[in-house]
Amino acid sequence: MKWVKQDLQQYIQAKEYVDTIIVPLIPFQLSNDASLEKNAFQREVLSLFTRDLEKELSGRILLSPDYHYLASVDKETEINRMNAWIDDIQSQPFQHIFFVSSDSGWKKVEQGLKGTLIWLPAATADSMQPTEIQPIIRNQVQQVSELIRTYWKG
Structure with a gap:
């Protein structure tokens, strides 16, 4: 489910089945x-x-709005703000919280996050043709979907 009115209406009706939230981390x-x-x-x-990823795992996850942060700010400082988001998110019955980022700087501080970090190596526009992007994304979605499913089984 995406962060749009219609999907959120469905979420409210079926929240006992939606146990996972995905939070995209976007540098700015x-x-x-x-x-x-x-x-x-x-x-x-x-x-x-x-x-x-939301389409692949539809019915079980909620895709939160993007979490934007200043790239120049120390990640340790940003963790307090992010964890305040998570405190609010945990007022709902989410058992699994995943952050998704291409910023490797989060790996150094991930132990401070109230959730699991999924780091995707960043692709650069210079190194990729537009036709190459979708198959790579599809492959990453399949791999990450399997990872998330292992959390559901545990």
């Missing part, structure tokens, strides 16, 4: 021209990935 920084295109491309790819 207008003050650094060198990273603008890279960050925008990563957001586009992550958006495609999370939409496909």
Whole structure:
């Protein structure tokens, strides 16, 4: 289920079956021209990935709104804000919370997160043709879907 009115209406009716939430982590920084295109491309790819993941695991997950953070801010500082999100999320019956990011900086601080980090290596627009992106995303979705299913079994 996506963060849209119709899906949220369904969620409210079936929340006992929706035990997993996916939180996309999106870097943002207008003050650094060198990273603008890279960050925008990563957001586009992550958006495609999370939409496909939501379709693959439909009925069991809720895709939260993107969590935007300043790329220049220390991740340790950002964790407090993120965990406040999670405290609110946990007022619902979510048993599994997954963060999805292409920013490897989150790996260093993931133990402070109130959830599980799924890190996807970032693709760069320079190294990929548009026709190559969808098969790669599809492959990643299949792998991550299997990972999430192992959490459901445990």
